[in-house]
Amino acid sequence: xxxxxxLTASALAFLIGGCAxxxxxxxxxxxxxxxxxxDDSILVFTQPGxxxxxxxxxxxxxxxxxxxxxxxxxxxxxxxxxxxAEYLRTTVSGRLGKEFTLxxxxxADVLRIRFTVTDLQPTGAAQILMxxxxxxxxxxxxxxxxxxxxxxxxxxxxxxxxxxxSAAFLVYRSRPGIDATVAFGRLDAAKKVIDNFAERLAKxxxxxxxxx
Numbered sequence: 347x348x349x350x351x352x353l354t355a356s357a358l359a360f361l362i363g364g365c366a367x368x369x370x371x372x373x374x375x376x377x378x379x380x381x382x383x384x385d386d387s388i389l390v391f392t393q394p395g396x397x398x399x400x401x402x403x404x405x406x407x408x409x410x411x412x413x414x415x416x417x418x419x420x421x422x423x424x425x426x427x428x429x430x431a432e433y434l435r436t437t438v439s440g441r442l443g444k445e446f447t448l449x450x451x452x453x454a455d456v457l458r459i460r461f462t463v464t465d466l467q468p469t470g471a472a473q474i475l476m477x478x479x480x481x482x483x484x485x486x487x488x489x490x491x492x493x494x495x496x497x498x499x500x501x502x503x504x505x506x507x508x509x510x511x512s513a514a515f516l517v518y519r520s521r522p523g524i525d526a527t528v529a530f531g532r533l534d535a536a537k538k539v540i541d542n543f544a545e546r547l548a549k550x551x552x553x554x555x556x557x558x
Contacts, residue, residue: 372500372516373412373462379516389516396512398503399554401457404446406439410462422466426533430497433533434461434540441544445552458504464516465498468532495535496520499543 370389372379379389409431438459439448449456498518502511519539 370498370516370518371464372514373410373464376500376502376516377511377514379514387518391511391514393512398457398505398512398551401455401505402447402555403449403453403456404442404551405449405452405456405458406435406442407458407460409435410460412462412464422468426468427463427466430463430466430533430536430540433537434463434499437540438544438547441548442551445548445555452504452507454506456506458506460502460504460511462500462502463497464500465496465518466536467496467520469495469535495532497536497539499539 370387372389377391379391382388382390411427411431438461442448446457452458496519498516500516501514503513504510505512520535
């Protein structure tokens with residue numbers, strides 16, 4: 347299994363729950379991405395011969411937030427966008443810090459990780475209401491289950507001070523079919539995806555390191 351496939355079993359297989367993906371469009375400065383063979387809601391890129399197992403230091407760069415404020419359905423506010431950007435960086439850094447040395451500047455022996463959120467759909471007030479009894483019974487019997495928001499997340503991995511990414515991905519995920527008896531806030535679905543992503547990414551990057 348290639349390094350990126352192991353990585354995508356983490357950075358990309360954090361993806362919990364199936365869902366229909368919208369048309370994904372990567373940021374303009376990303377390398378050319380291709381559809382992952384196992385999931386059309388994931389786009390990936392990897393340089394031939396990629397090997398990230400030698401890195402012991404990680405720099406998580408500031409998150410780029412491209413999710414637009416003011417959508418036609420449930421618009422994300424500027425404050426919510428900033429909150430998710432900070433939550434993503436803090437959560438990933440905190441988890442990676444248990445396995446790697448976190449640094450704040452690029453260097454030849456540092457793996458740089460840069461995230462971009464291209465879309466964020468909060469859970470609407472009406473949907474939150476439908477997640478608590480007695481209204482939750484509607485979702486329990488609905489063939490589509492409950493839609494509780496979504497996030498489209500991109501990531502790039504840079505080796506040392508390299509100007510171009512050695513690996514990259516873009517993925518869409520929502521939380522359909524979630525436990526309809528549990529109440530959720532507007533951003534809880536996105537946070538849950540980020541929590542799972544950070545945990546799996548740290549474990550799998552550490553597994554690569556231990557094999558070197």
